[in-house]
Amino acid sequence: xxxxxxxxxxxxxxxxxxxxxxxxxxxxxxxxxxxxxxxxxxxxxxxxxxxxxxxxxxxxxxxxxxxxxxxxxxxxxxxxxxxxxxxxxxxxxxxxxxxxxxxxxxxxxxxxxxxx
Amino acid sequence: xxxxxxxxxxxxxxxxxxxxxxxxxxxxxxxxxxxxxxxxxxxxxxxxxxxxxxxxxxxxxxxxxxxxxxxxxxxxxxxxxxxxxxxxxxxxxxxxxxxxxxxxxxxxxxxxxxx
Numbered sequence: 001x002x003x004x005x006x007x008x009x010x011x012x013x014x015x016x017x018x019x020x021x022x023x024x025x026x027x028x029x030x031x032x033x034x035x036x037x038x039x040x041x042x043x044x045x046x047x048x049x050x051x052x053x054x055x056x057x058x059x060x061x062x063x064x065x066x067x068x069x070x071x072x073x074x075x076x077x078x079x080x081x082x083x084x085x086x087x088x089x090x091x092x093x094x095x096x097x098x099x100x101x102x103x104x105x106x107x108x109x110x111x112x113x114x115x116x
Numbered sequence: 117x118x119x120x121x122x123x124x125x126x127x128x129x130x131x132x133x134x135x136x137x138x139x140x141x142x143x144x145x146x147x148x149x150x151x152x153x154x155x156x157x158x159x160x161x162x163x164x165x166x167x168x169x170x171x172x173x174x175x176x177x178x179x180x181x182x183x184x185x186x187x188x189x190x191x192x193x194x195x196x197x198x199x200x201x202x203x204x205x206x207x208x209x210x211x212x213x214x215x216x217x218x219x220x221x222x223x224x225x226x227x228x229x230x231x
Contacts, residue, residue: 108158
């Protein structure tokens, strides 16, 4: 079945450092890929998404490129801020229509802490 | 923000008691989902609904049941709560399963403690 693997955390960075959180997936066909962010005490929010190979999703300075050849969707940000401290989840949707019903498969999450 | 509320937001209950969690949406979205979040497991799908009275099991459905009698409400019931069901429960909604439109929007969560 489908699966998503994220780099193990937690990740601790200083403000203005470069961020990479790795995400690889296993799925048949052409899934849609997502990054969600969860701030302390809140639900998940969509950060960015990509629906086909070579698409780049971007939002709030974060970027991720859908790489079908390496089955990856790594999250990057050039200069992190303290306010970026949160848990980040990579996820996929089978994108098969039919009986997929938009179900998401999530990675285990990566805790990011940014220090001033 | 998507109009999704969950109730209660916090609950403490005892082993063996029934518990019902409610998810309410004002977006008129067709698809609704219940997840649980546990350390080291990310989010795992419990049950989902693809329309009124249309529901199906997710990957961790044992011990849970759901009902959806109208578009806006999706109820999750723990028939007889166990300590292993202590978790944070999230409801999510989605407008469509078509590519590019399958984004899910999440509620604020319910923190459940089973003693």
